[in-house]
Amino acid sequence: MTTHASSAPRPPHQVLDATDVARVVTRIAHEIVERAKGAEDVVLLGIHTRGVHLARRLQTKLTQITGREIPFGTLDITMYRDDLRLKPARALEHTEIPADGIDGKLVILVDDVLFSGRTIRAALDALSDIGRPRAVQLAVLVDRGHRELPIRADYVGKNLPTSLREAVQVQLADTDGRDGVLVGDRDYTARSSQALAADPHLPE
Amino acid sequence: MTTYLIRNAQILGGAPKDIYIADGLFAEIGENLGHEADVDIDAHGLIALPGLVDLHTHLREPGREDAETVLTGTQAAAMGGYTAVHAMANTFPVADTAGVVEQVWRLGQEHGYCDVQPVGAVTVGLEGKKLAELGAMHDSAAGVRVFSDDGKCVDDAVIMRRALEYVKAFDGVVAQHAQEPRLTDGAQMNEGQVSGELGLTGWPAVAEESIIARDVLLAAHVGSRVHICHLSTAGSVEIVRWAKQKGWDVTAEVTPHHLLLTDELVRSYDPVYKVNPPLRTAADVEALRAALADGTIDAVATDHAPHPAEDKDCEWAVAAMGMVGLETALSVVQQTMVDTGLLNWEGVADRMSRRPARIGRLTGHGRPISVGEPANLVLFDPAYRGAVNPDEFATRSRNTPYKGMDLPGRVHATFLRGTATVLAGELVEL
Amino acid sequence: MKRHLVSTADLTRDDALLILDTAEELAQLSGRAVKKLPTLRGRTVVNLFFEDSTRTKTSFEVAEKRLSADVINFSAKGSSVSKGESLKDTALTLQAMGADAVVIRHHASGAPARLAQSDWLHGSVINAGDGTHEHPTQALLDAFTMRRHLNPGAGKDLAGRRITIVGDVLHSRVARSNVHLLNTLGAEVTFVAPPTLVPIGIDTWPCQVSYDLDAVLPKTDALMMLRVQRERMNAAFFPTEREYSRRYGMDGLRMAQLPEHAIVMHPGPMVRGMEITAEVADSPRCTAVEQVANGVSIRMAVLYLLLGGATLADAPRTTDSSEAAQ
Numbered sequence: 001m002t003t004h005a006s007s008a009p010r011p012p013h014q015v016l017d018a019t020d021v022a023r024v025v026t027r028i029a030h031e032i033v034e035r036a037k038g039a040e041d042v043v044l045l046g047i048h049t050r051g052v053h054l055a056r057r058l059q060t061k062l063t064q065i066t067g068r069e070i071p072f073g074t075l076d077i078t079m080y081r082d083d084l085r086l087k088p089a090r091a092l093e094h095t096e097i098p099a100d101g102i103d104g105k106l107v108i109l110v111d112d113v114l115f116s117g118r119t120i121r122a123a124l125d126a127l128s129d130i131g132r133p134r135a136v137q138l139a140v141l142v143d144r145g146h147r148e149l150p151i152r153a154d155y156v157g158k159n160l161p162t163s164l165r166e167a168v169q170v171q172l173a174d175t176d177g178r179d180g181v182l183v184g185d186r187d188y189t190a191r192s193s194q195a196l197a198a199d200p201h202l203p204e
Numbered sequence: 205m206t207t208y209l210i211r212n213a214q215i216l217g218g219a220p221k222d223i224y225i226a227d228g229l230f231a232e233i234g235e236n237l238g239h240e241a242d243v244d245i246d247a248h249g250l251i252a253l254p255g256l257v258d259l260h261t262h263l264r265e266p267g268r269e270d271a272e273t274v275l276t277g278t279q280a281a282a283m284g285g286y287t288a289v290h291a292m293a294n295t296f297p298v299a300d301t302a303g304v305v306e307q308v309w310r311l312g313q314e315h316g317y318c319d320v321q322p323v324g325a326v327t328v329g330l331e332g333k334k335l336a337e338l339g340a341m342h343d344s345a346a347g348v349r350v351f352s353d354d355g356k357c358v359d360d361a362v363i364m365r366r367a368l369e370y371v372k373a374f375d376g377v378v379a380q381h382a383q384e385p386r387l388t389d390g391a392q393m394n395e396g397q398v399s400g401e402l403g404l405t406g407w408p409a410v411a412e413e414s415i416i417a418r419d420v421l422l423a424a425h426v427g428s429r430v431h432i433c434h435l436s437t438a439g440s441v442e443i444v445r446w447a448k449q450k451g452w453d454v455t456a457e458v459t460p461h462h463l464l465l466t467d468e469l470v471r472s473y474d475p476v477y478k479v480n481p482p483l484r485t486a487a488d489v490e491a492l493r494a495a496l497a498d499g500t501i502d503a504v505a506t507d508h509a510p511h512p513a514e515d516k517d518c519e520w521a522v523a524a525m526g527m528v529g530l531e532t533a534l535s536v537v538q539q540t541m542v543d544t545g546l547l548n549w550e551g552v553a554d555r556m557s558r559r560p561a562r563i564g565r566l567t568g569h570g571r572p573i574s575v576g577e578p579a580n581l582v583l584f585d586p587a588y589r590g591a592v593n594p595d596e597f598a599t600r601s602r603n604t605p606y607k608g609m610d611l612p613g614r615v616h617a618t619f620l621r622g623t624a625t626v627l628a629g630e631l632v633e634l
Numbered sequence: 635m636k637r638h639l640v641s642t643a644d645l646t647r648d649d650a651l652l653i654l655d656t657a658e659e660l661a662q663l664s665g666r667a668v669k670k671l672p673t674l675r676g677r678t679v680v681n682l683f684f685e686d687s688t689r690t691k692t693s694f695e696v697a698e699k700r701l702s703a704d705v706i707n708f709s710a711k712g713s714s715v716s717k718g719e720s721l722k723d724t725a726l727t728l729q730a731m732g733a734d735a736v737v738i739r740h741h742a743s744g745a746p747a748r749l750a751q752s753d754w755l756h757g758s759v760i761n762a763g764d765g766t767h768e769h770p771t772q773a774l775l776d777a778f779t780m781r782r783h784l785n786p787g788a789g790k791d792l793a794g795r796r797i798t799i800v801g802d803v804l805h806s807r808v809a810r811s812n813v814h815l816l817n818t819l820g821a822e823v824t825f826v827a828p829p830t831l832v833p834i835g836i837d838t839w840p841c842q843v844s845y846d847l848d849a850v851l852p853k854t855d856a857l858m859m860l861r862v863q864r865e866r867m868n869a870a871f872f873p874t875e876r877e878y879s880r881r882y883g884m885d886g887l888r889m890a891q892l893p894e895h896a897i898v899m900h901p902g903p904m905v906r907g908m909e910i911t912a913e914v915a916d917s918p919r920c921t922a923v924e925q926v927a928n929g930v931s932i933r934m935a936v937l938y939l940l941l942g943g944a945t946l947a948d949a950p951r952t953t954d955s956s957e958a959a960q
Contacts, residue, residue, distance in 0.1 A: 076659070079673040079938070089943030091652055092659040094788070129668040392743075397835030403743040403767030403810060406834060472751065473744030517722050521742035521765070 012169060012184025016158060021141070021172075021179040024157035025054065028139055029061035031155050036106055041134065043071045043102055047111045047123055048093040051075075053174040054141055055110035071098035075109070080122035095126075102131040108154075112170040114140040117151035142181055144168050205622060207231075209241035213252040213583060215573050217549030223252065225579045228622030233575055243624070247583050250616050253553045255287025255580030257560040257569045259379070259457050260354070260433060260505035261530065263289070263320065265311065266304070267296025272510040272600045274311035277530070278318035280508070280599035282625035284530040285582035285615045286318055288561070288569045289508075293325040294355040300325035300336035302344035309346035316634045317625045321564060324348040326367045326378060330356050335367060342374045349565045352379035354433055355480075357415055359385050364419060368428035375565060377455075379431040380419050382440070383481065387411035392521060394467040394482040402470060404520065407482045409437040416440050420447035420454050429453035431563055434507050436462045436481040438491035445500045455563050457505035458492050460529055460536035465489075465605055475516045475523030476605050479509070496555060497546040503560040506533045510601030528599050535611040538586055543612060568621075579622040588614040598631060637945070638750040638759040639936055642770045642815040647791065650818055654778050655788045657928070657935035663700060664927065673942050674703035677734040682724065683762070684710040684740045689902060690762050690772075693926070694737050697933035703941070706731070721745060725754035733757045735941050743767035743807075758940040766805045772901055773811035775932040777819055779925050780856045783897050793820030798850050800826040800882055801860030801909055802871075804833050808901045809860060813841050824850055828882065830871045831862075847882055851891035858899040859884050859909045879908060886913040897921050 016024070033039050039062055046055030052074045062070045076093035078084075109123050120138060127136060139155035144162045162168060162183060169182040205227055212220035215233070222237040223230060232239070258281065264272035272280075274291075281289045291308050293299035299308060305322035312320025324341035328334045330353045341348040351371060358364045358380060367378050388411045393399050395406020416432055420443060423430035432444060435456045447454040461479060466486050469477045477483060495501040509526025516523050529536075537556065541547040547555070561570025571577045592606040618626040625632055635649045645653070663669050679698045683691055691707070698705045708728065721740075728736055735758040738746045743765030750759040763769040777792065784795050797816050803809045803825050816823050823841040825832065836843055844850050851857070862878060872878045884898065892898070898914055900922040906912050914920060 079671045079942075084673065084942055085944050087943055089939045089941075092656050094659065095662065125672065129670065130666060395834050397838050400833030400835040400839075401810070403765055403807060405766075408834075473747040474751070514720065514722075517720070519721050519740065519742040519745040519748050521744075 010185045012167070012182040014180055015160060015183050016181035018179035021157075021181070024141065025057050026061055028155045028157060029058055029065055032058070032062065032108065032139070033065050035154075039066055039070060041105045043073065043098055043105045043107050043133075045073045045075045045107055045109050047109060047119060048074060048076050049175060050170055050172050051109075051111035053172045054112060058110060058139065071100060071105075073097045075123055075126060077119060077122040077126050080125045082118055082122065097130055102127065102133045104132070104134050106135050106137065107133040108137045108139055110139045112141045112172075113168050114138070114143045114153050114156075115146060115168075117147045117149035120151050121149050141170055142168055206243060206624070207239070207241040208243045208245060208619070208622075208624065209237060209239050210245045210247045210252070210583065213247035213250050214549075215252045216553055217251055220248070223573070223581070225581075225619065225622050228579055230573060230575050230577050230579050233573070243627075245583070245617060245627075247616070249587055250583040250585050251549050252573060253285070253549065253582050253584060254557040254570060254573055255582055255618065255620065256285045256534065256556045257564065257566060258286050258289040258506050258508070258530065258533075259350070259431070259503055259560045259564060260459075261289040261291055261508045262294070262510065262526070263291040263308065264295065264510060266307065270512045270600075274308060274320060275315045275317070276598060276600040277508070277510070278312060278315055278320060279631055280528070280530040280597065281318040282618045282620070283598045283615060283631060284532070285534050285584060285618050286530060287580040287582075287618065287620045288319040288321060288566055289530075290350055290564055291320050291322045292354045293323050293352060294330055298325050298329050299323065300328050300330070302337065302340040302346075305341050305346040305348050306344045316620070316623070318620060319566070319569070321350070321566060322346045322348055323350045323352050323354070323379065326351045326353045326358050327363060332356060332358055332360055332363060335363065335370065338367070338370055338376065339374065342376060349374065349376045350379055350431070350563075351376055352381065352433065354379065354381045357381050357383040357385060359415070361418060361422065365422050365426060368423055368430060369426045372428050377429050377431050377563065379433050380415065381433050382412045382415035382419065382435075384411040384415050387414075391482070393470050393478070394484050396467065396485060398467045398470055402473070404470070407480075409439050409484070409488075412437055412481060413439040413443060416443050420444070420452055423454060424450065424452040429455070432456040434459050434462065434481055434505065435492070435501060436484050436488065438488050441491050441495040441500055445495070448500060455502040455559075456500070457503040457560070458496055458501045459507045460504060460533045460540075461527055461605060462492055463489060463496070463504075463540040464536050469605070473520050475518065475520050476527070476603055476607070478520060478523050478525050479507075479527050480525040493540055493544070493546055496541060497551070502555065502563060504533060504537055504556050505560065506530050508599070510599050511603045512601060516603050526603065528597065528601050528604050531597055531599065532592060532604065532606050532611060534582075534584060534615065535613045536606075538613040539611055542586070579619050581619040582615055583617040584613055585616050586613045588612065590614070635939055637940070638746075639770050639940065640746045640750050640759060640761045641768050642773050642811045642818070645815065645818060647818050650774070650777070650815060651789060651791065653774055653932065653935050653939060654781060656939060657774075657778055657931040658788060660934045660938070661928070661931040663934075664930070670700050670702060672702050673938055674698070674701040677703045677941050678706065678732055679703045679735045679737060679937065679941070680706045680708050680728050680731070680733040681762075682708045682728065682736050682738045684738070684745070685763070687739050687763065689926070690739060693929040694762060694933050696930050697937055700930070701934055701937055703937065706733070721748065722752070722754055725749055725752065729755035729757070734945060735760060735937065737762050739763045741765055758945065760936060760940065763807055765807065766810075767807050768811040769807040770811050770815075771929070771933055771936060772808050773815040774936070775925055775929040776808075776812055776858065776899060776901070777815055778928045778932055779899060779921050780821075780897070782928075783921070784855055784895070791819045792816060795821045795855045796824070796853055797821045797856045797858065798824045798826060798854040799858045799860065800847060800884070802831045802862050802866060803827045803836070803860070804831045805863075805866070806860050812858070813839055817841070826850055826882065828872050828878070831866070847888065848891065851888060852893065854892055854896050856897050856899060857884070857892060858901070859904075860901070861903065861905055862909050864905070864908070875908060883909050883911065884914045885911040889914050889917065889919065892919075899925060901925065
């Protein structure tokens, strides 16, 4: 059986390479220091899975810039998702809030891709059950558009206009062996890669 | 009376023969009979057996007509190939007086599907304390010869001894439901590996065996005969075998379900498998089959125990005990005994007709298929294969453990003294 | 995981670890100001209790409320159940009310299994203790407690840990659930009881049996005392309370025989002076109170894993495929 060449899904192509990712993280760290006035009361909270790795990289950068240890935590938003009933119950990731908590702090949520905004909505709900931050900001590596909620990012690594037929795949050395951002056809991805289909961020 | 010519039936599994039935009797048996009969039956491939006799049936009437009546129970019996059933005494009121046994007997006569031989209670109200009027029940129109408190054990040794002695006067027999009550207080299933895992109170084999041991000794001591109901364990087989070797007048029956099913089924907690005595282990099943084959166990008795749906559609502990069995007995025996090579059809006729009739002293049943004998006959198709469908049962209840199970064989026709009660697998309107 | 939790025998090692790890995450909640998650909003959980059990029922209720489920308490006392309504009719009623899960405590062994296999209701069935059969969430919280003390950490099991369970094994649903689960998690289980309180056929269970408590104590990492009901004495399972305590009760002297790291557990309610002395019950090695707290986390984990995702009740009931997918 053959398929028409023009209708065949396109393989993913790279839009950010490892150097780009590193540069973008550094830039966001500088923006945070600038806009948060030295990042004095900043708490970084990474959203599982890749948001945690990005947040850790940001923390390293911020420490280099400010010379201080920036509080860092992780957030699993599974219990707050609005699509829980679409799949069997998922295993929970570890939520760890820094010892001093988040009350009165500037919490910066960190995630890899901003898409519909539903993950961030869930994260905001989770935050409000954990404490009362002074303010909450959002840092993402990629903003691919198609928002379904009134949510925007405060720090964006790259704005990436995409169609809904496309899938954005963020790769980080911590989980994927290399850094990079790929864009490809959702159909192609679905057919070619089980790993992509399993990525919790794709069908956000 | 309608006359029947049955062509090419294999009598007791032998060579095909024609059977001519007239005036309620086997009028002629031979090859290529030329009679003009009212009804011709092509019995090619069918086995002809003498009408089956059940020593152990619960017809529930009077009292629990929601579960079964004498009419529906005898219709089920006919569908299963039976021409006589012994109706157990645990009705409401209990069959412990001449009045109740006569009523049940008369209902059987009126309906005409199957002879109903009432069993009389041994003790008043089945309470095990005071002997019922055994002689009056025997002297009644029902002519009771089998007495049993079935459902309960006659556990008092003195009462049992007296009953065994007393019925000698009219050649009666006490059919014992062997269950030591203290050892089975609150018992829910066979005591063994499965009961331990399921957390259900166990019914140990020893509770049956100890009573059987006691009763065969008692029977020997007073020179009576004793019959053991629904024997269910390998140990019981050993005791009965020993008693028979001693020459004592001991007989025993086994139910079809104890020949086929094991307590592993209880793991489902489905009360359709709840029965008393309980389903035992595979080793017990094997011992029971062997004992039925070698004649240590005399008879297959159904212990047909109908219960309305609500008594089974519940949690195990509160569910009623018992299974219906009249309409599946012969199929189960074919599967467990004939198809396994343990028993031939002649043996089946012996264990399901001749010997049970003799134990119950039913002179008109369990007789050979030969000219001049009353035409009690079942034609059975051993080649049939099909899943058991309880919705097709004639019994009023549906509590069969075989639902959906593929069992071999099917009753094609049943004749009671020359009258067809079942033809072409369907009940005949009488 | 299966759709129901009726027996710990149904749990694979992965299932069991998933529940323990999930419970470990959810245990954090008790340290938060807002001890509540929105996860089961709109789900209805019925606590169907045919037997009095304040402790288990409260524990489930707390767990359900912390997950924001709508909770209905349906107790046999004062309801139509005590007027002779059958289990089937009760189940049909709950189904009509739209129960997504039924937490059932029943005096009859097998009642939850019966509910789960019937077509009387479509929700998940969670066994909260049935007769002398099983009590799976108790075993899970026990394993959770043991893991925290003996091999802490997500993904860890109880491989090689020696667990001794003492008391009325014959009538204990806790013992039955524990033996399956502990075996699945790699632990070595020893039952200690008078022979009259050991079930027939235990030789086929994955455990050792001993009649001598003192011999087993030094080789024990976790000791679990089971409640012994006084009425067993009247049924001749043992001669007197005193004799039972002397042979199988836990006191300070016996506690000293345990290795230093070993814990003493009790599923409650304790019969002080019978199977356990106050000295042991109130010692820091006794985890009875901790077990209660862990019970809430475990029950939250079970409820979340059975109800948090897609359930059969969500899917149109046309094929079996959704069942197969679980």
